[in-house]
Amino acid sequence: MSGFAPDHVGADVRVSPNFGPRRDGMVPDALVLHYTGMKTGAGAESWLCDPQSEVSAHYLVHEDGRIVQMVRESDRAWHAGQGSWGGLSDVNSFSIGIEIVNPGHFLGYPDFPESQIAAVIALCRDICVRHSIAPERVLAHSDVAPGRKIDPGEKFPWAVLAVSGVGHFVAPAENIDGPELAEGMAGREVEELQSMLALYGYGVEISGTYDGSTRIVVEAFQRHFRPACINGIADAATIETLRRLLAALPDGLGSRP
Numbered sequence: 387m388s389g390f391a392p393d394h395v396g397a398d399v400r401v402s403p404n405f406g407p408r409r410d411g412m413v414p415d416a417l418v419l420h421y422t423g424m425k426t427g428a429g430a431e432s433w434l435c436d437p438q439s440e441v442s443a444h445y446l447v448h449e450d451g452r453i454v455q456m457v458r459e460s461d462r463a464w465h466a467g468q469g470s471w472g473g474l475s476d477v478n479s480f481s482i483g484i485e486i487v488n489p490g491h492f493l494g495y496p497d498f499p500e501s502q503i504a505a506v507i508a509l510c511r512d513i514c515v516r517h518s519i520a521p522e523r524v525l526a527h528s529d530v531a532p533g534r535k536i537d538p539g540e541k542f543p544w545a546v547l548a549v550s551g552v553g554h555f556v557a558p559a560e561n562i563d564g565p566e567l568a569e570g571m572a573g574r575e576v577e578e579l580q581s582m583l584a585l586y587g588y589g590v591e592i593s594g595t596y597d598g599s600t601r602i603v604v605e606a607f608q609r610h611f612r613p614a615c616i617n618g619i620a621d622a623a624t625i626e627t628l629r630r631l632l633a634a635l636p637d638g639l640g641s642r643p
């Protein structure tokens with residue numbers, strides 16, 4: 387394929403060969419945000435279009451705000467890999483993926499420039515309107531692949547996006563007294579925490595035991611929703627933030643697709 391008309395008006399097109407059909411004719415109803423984790427935007431753009439890489443995204447947003455579309459929205463890009471949300475795996479089949487140029491945690495992790503975030507907001511708004519994607523289904527890669535991925539990371543300005551109507555976010559709770567739940571503990575409160583995380587969409591087993599995988603999911607939750615402290619310990623502020631998020635959902639409960 388030599389090219390296609392961009393789905394997002396104003397995007398440049400550079401076709402990636404790394405895509406296929408969405409499974410069972412699924413349509414996108416979630417948005418997954420990533421960072422590139424490479425030294426330069428140009429390098430990331432080439433990598434995502436290189437047949438050898440076997441990865442891609444629908445869009446790449448450069449630091450200066452330039453947007454490149456690589457895969458048509460109707461097709462299945464290869465951005466999310468193994469993971470799940472709301473009990474469904476094959477995230478690539480039900481999502482649109484946006485790669486945001488940033489070298490990431492292992493290369494200095496600079497702040498995301500304002501011009502880039504403005505472009506991300508405009509792109510997300512356009513996609514969410516055209517596909518009727520609910521705010522609570524604008525996700526971090528780390529949300530759908532906890533433990534395996536940490537992008538776009540705790541510096542990503544979710545609160546700024548939310549002010550513009552992109553994503554679901556509440557002011558994180560702070561300085562609340564209460565019991566802490568941590569790895570090694572078990573019981574009803576752990577089970578409640580796991581139930582709330584699963585209700586929100588995270589892939590966590592409701593076992594009543596705070597095991598290593600529960601800690602990893604709590605870390606992913608903190609990275610997105612309570613970035614002041616990412617330690618995998620469900621302190622009172624973490625639990626309260628999760629409660630507020632669930633209460634703020636349209637149905638007041640959870641986001642089952």
Ligand SMILES: [Zn+2]
Nearest residue numbers: 420421527537
């Ligand atoms: Zn990613």
